[in-house]
Amino acid sequence: MKITPFFLPSIFAALAGCASTPAPPAWQSSASSALRSYSTAYLSGNTRVADLEFARARSELAATGRADLVAQAELIRCATRVASLEVGPCTGFQAIADDVSPAERSYAAYIAGRWQDVDPALLPTHHRALVSASAPAIGKSLLSEIEDPLSRLVAAGALLQNGRLTPADMEVATETASSQGWRRPLLAWLGVQAQRAQQAGAQDVYTRIQRRIELVSGNPK
Template sequence: MTNASRYLLGLLTVALAACGSKPPQPDWQGNAYSSLQSFSSAYLSGDTRVADVEFARARDAVASTGRPDLVARAELMRCATRVASLEFDNCASFQPLAADADAAERSYSAYLNGQWQGLDSSLLPAQQRDVVSSGRLGEIQDPLSRLVAAGALLKSGRLTPADITTATETASAQGWRRPLLAWLGIQSQRAKAAGDSEAQARLQRRMDLVAKPLPPPNN
């Protein structure tokens, strides 16, 4: 599991990441943990149907506790995964729950939505904290953390051309279709604005490969 996944899943509760230590986990924790992992994998690969089903299962498991703060944290994980794919909606599903979230969760929501003015970056995960202070993508090693940071930088208007390339190739290396298409689209827009038809055609060929994978060969 990536560092970003550990952090985002850990937002639910420290016990979610504890494997067999002390008392047994309640069923809801294991169910939520498994479904959130499946959601993230399906969403990034572009399988919306499976992602929606898995997130609904995770949310239902968390909601069984009657704790809106935990549901808010699950919604933040979904929002962060969407931001990595350049799908911004102001963390709409988190907003009705924000009043019952703590300062760290509200700060993370603001970070994801590019609302950095007055943001207390000390409340953010360490790698994202550095992004706010430097205004650059930097040397984030974890792929999902890197894409989340790139999306937040783009939303805040601070992403550099070099960082766009880094984000694109990060998604490519992981085989994550949804964010890869989004970041290739950003590169294509920039090529079009620059009048670089050759680069635009090359990027379109890549996008066609990702959007329309070749059928398996006949045996």
């Protein structure tokens, strides 16, 4: 079985959609279910459950002896963190980076904001367009063209690390997290908005965002 390009919608579809005769091995559905549960738990802010589900998914994939499958799971974990602005070394991926394809290494560089190390042709289409695009018009966001909500947030996190995030991008990312009810990334993006408002001296905007943060975090004052 070959997993097609390595971000969440495609790997989930590949793992779950391998129905054929005879029935696919149990690890495929188990890994897919665990990765979905990981993503749901992490984005909702439930770190304990997220860690357990990711460990289950990784164990199922590691049992195949295929570094490419494990690498894709590690990239899912790191990309989901980037969507929530929890950036840092993608250590699980780095440990097996010598045994994976250039496409996977290029994607790892992309989500880390190291776009000088990215080959756009090796990225999924929506991310490829973002790397290759010129600066959008004022008030416009290229993120709006990315259909999948989590992919959109990952792209926003990559833009932030690369220094290309615009105020319009920030608004799209915040409202994407809000519309999905994803507490962890919503708090992260509201925090970025609050910081920018404070730096700009926009006290009314800052106060309004702080009230929203308190509402989401469950600590209204």
